[in-house]
Amino acid sequence: MSKGVVPEESFDEFRTRPFLHIPNKLETGSEQLLRDNVLTKRVAYVFFATTDVHARAVLAVVRRIRHLGVRKEAEFVVISDIERNWEGVIRTPMDKEIPLTRDHTFAWSFQKLQAFRMTQYRRVMVLDADSWINLSIDHLFDLPEVEVAAPVANWARDFCVSGALFLVTPSTLTWGKRILPRIKTYAEKSKSEMNVINEAYEHKIGSNRILPEMLILPSKYMTLSTEFVHSEPYHENKTALWDETHIFHFSGGLGKPWSLSGIKSDNENMRRLHKIYLSYYDQVPAK
Numbered sequence: 001m002s003k004g005v006v007p008e009e010s011f012d013e014f015r016t017r018p019f020l021h022i023p024n025k026l027e028t029g030s031e032q033l034l035r036d037n038v039l040t041k042r043v044a045y046v047f048f049a050t051t052d053v054h055a056r057a058v059l060a061v062v063r064r065i066r067h068l069g070v071r072k073e074a075e076f077v078v079i080s081d082i083e084r085n086w087e088g089v090i091r092t093p094m095d096k097e098i099p100l101t102r103d104h105t106f107a108w109s110f111q112k113l114q115a116f117r118m119t120q121y122r123r124v125m126v127l128d129a130d131s132w133i134n135l136s137i138d139h140l141f142d143l144p145e146v147e148v149a150a151p152v153a154n155w156a157r158d159f160c161v162s163g164a165l166f167l168v169t170p171s172t173l174t175w176g177k178r179i180l181p182r183i184k185t186y187a188e189k190s191k192s193e194m195n196v197i198n199e200a201y202e203h204k205i206g207s208n209r210i211l212p213e214m215l216i217l218p219s220k221y222m223t224l225s226t227e228f229v230h231s232e233p234y235h236e237n238k239t240a241l242w243d244e245t246h247i248f249h250f251s252g253g254l255g256k257p258w259s260l261s262g263i264k265s266d267n268e269n270m271r272r273l274h275k276i277y278l279s280y281y282d283q284v285p286a287k
Contacts, residue, residue, distance in 0.1 A: 040120070040121070040122050041073040041122060042073050042074075042075065042120065042121050042122060043071070043073055043074050043075070043121055043122055043123045043124070043125070043141045044074065044075045044076070044077045044118065044121045044123075044124045044125070045062070045065060045070075045074065045075075045076050045077070045124075045125050045127060046077045046078075046079065046112070046114075046115050046118070046124050046125065046126045046127070047061070047062075047076075047077070047078045047079070047089075047126075047127055047128075047129050048078065048079040048080060048094075048108065048111045048112050049078055049079075049080040049082055049129065050080070050082075050108050051082075052082065052084075052286065052287045053258060054129060055078075055080065055082045055084060055287065056258070056281060056284045056285075056286065056287075057129035057130060057256075057257070057258060057281060058078050058080075058089070058129045059086070059087055059089070059284045060129070060277070060280040060281040060283075060284050061127065061129050061131060061133060061280075062076050062087065062089055063087075063280055063283070063284070064132075064133045064280050065133055065137070065138075068133065068135070068136040068137075068138070069136055069138060070138050071138055071141070074138065074141070075090060075121075076088065076089040076090065077089065077090045077091075077092060077118070077124075078090070078091050078092070079092055079093075079094060079111050079112070079114055080092075080093075080094065081093055081094050082287070084287045085285075092114070094108075094111055095111065095114060098110050098111055098113075098114070098183060099183065099184065099187040100187065109163070109192045109193040109194075110183050110186075110187065110192075110193055110196070112126050112163070112193050113179050113183060113193055113196060113197075115168045115170065116168050116170055116171065116174055116175040116178075116179045117170060117171075117172055117175040118168075118170045119170045119171065119172060120170075121170060122141075122169070123141050123145075123167060123168065123169055123170075124167065124168045124170055125137070125140060125141065125165070125166075125167050125168075126165070126166050126167075126168065127164070127165055127247075128164040128165070128249060130249065130250045130251075130256050130257055130258075131164065131165075131222075131247050131248065131249045131250065131257075132225075132247070132248045132250075132257065132273060132276065132277045133246070133247055134242070134245050134246055134247060134248060135245070135246040136246075137165075137221070137246050137247065140167055140217075140221070141167070143167065143215060144215065145169055146169065146213070146214065146215045147168070147169050147171070147174055147178075147201070147213065147214070148166060148167065148168055148169075148197060148201060148213075148214050148215070149166065149167040149214065149215035149216075149217060150162055150163075150165065150166035150167070150197065150214065150215075150216070150217060151165055151216075151217040151218065151219055151220075151221040151222040152216050152217065152218065152219050153194075153219075154219035154223070154234045155224055155226070155227075155230075155234075158209060159208075159209050159210075159211075160194070160198045160209070161194075161197065161198060161211065161214065161216060161217075162194065162222050162249075163192060163193045163194030163197055164222055164247075164249045164251075165221060165222040165247055165249075166197060178200040178201075179196060179200060182196045182199065182200055183196060198211070201213050201214045219234065220244045220245050220246060221246045221247060222246070222247045222249055223235070223241070223245045223247070223248055223249070224248070224249050224250075224251045225248050225249065225250045225251060225270065225273055226251060227241060227248075228241075228267055228269040228270050228273070229267055229270060238269055242269075248273055250273075250277075257273075257274060257277040257278070257281065258277075258278070258281050
């Protein structure tokens with residue numbers, strides 16, 4: 001073998017070797033250790049719950065996800081102070097150091113951002129419980145490794161991603177530099193976790209926002225329930241909307257899925273969506 005030629009068996013060995021992070025000179029020793037999450041296959045679905053009703057909603061979604069099928073390395077985590085039978089879901093407490101936002105609609109939403117520091121997992125998927133999981137989402141854990149991946153918010157006037165579903169590659173460095181400083185300042189400005197995620201990763205060209213370090217998912221992964229009644233819907237074909245959408249998020253002033261007050265009685269699709277959600281929610285016992 002000529003000098004400088006690497007034998008083929010070396011490439012075979014490299015291809016099958018577990019990924020090891022080679023630290024940058026600027027990286028601290030502690031951060032290098034915190035990158036050990038790349039060596040685990042464990043992933044997590046993460047929720048938060050602030051009331052008993054909210055807790056039942058979490059378990060309804062968990063049951064639905066399990067029904068659709070999950071990988072053996074997946075765990076379910078709920079950020080909550082509510083004690084109840086969590087059916088195998090791991091409960092982690094609310095962080096009292098994370099402030100409430102002044103907008104009562106999103107008061108506790110910053111708690112979801114704890115996902116950024118869950119370094120015991122390779123990847124974390126954060127979901128809102130007021131959602132119907134229409135199609136399996138387990139494959140999202142296999143997306144290319146980026147700090148954040150989230151579906152485009154196709155209902156928003158400005159380019160942004162949703163905070164009702166996002167995937168995180170946990171890192172204490174990301175938490176400390178990008179996320180935590182914004183939580184403290186944004187709470188005073190009545191902003192939500194959606195603002196934090198978008199503005200932590202944005203780059204401005206003039207007045208236009210781009211998100212160059214984020215993986216943008218198509219809107220079929222998270223669509224608002226109002227798509228069925230919107231005066232300017234993105235999806236004209238409602239049959240295709242049902243067939244292609246992975247998650248319907250109940251939003252837009254039409255009520256939460258556990259409340260019938262917001263149903264448009266003359267809209268067949270909205271009634272159908274509430275009915276199938278309640279088929280899971282009603283089976284979860286109250287606390």
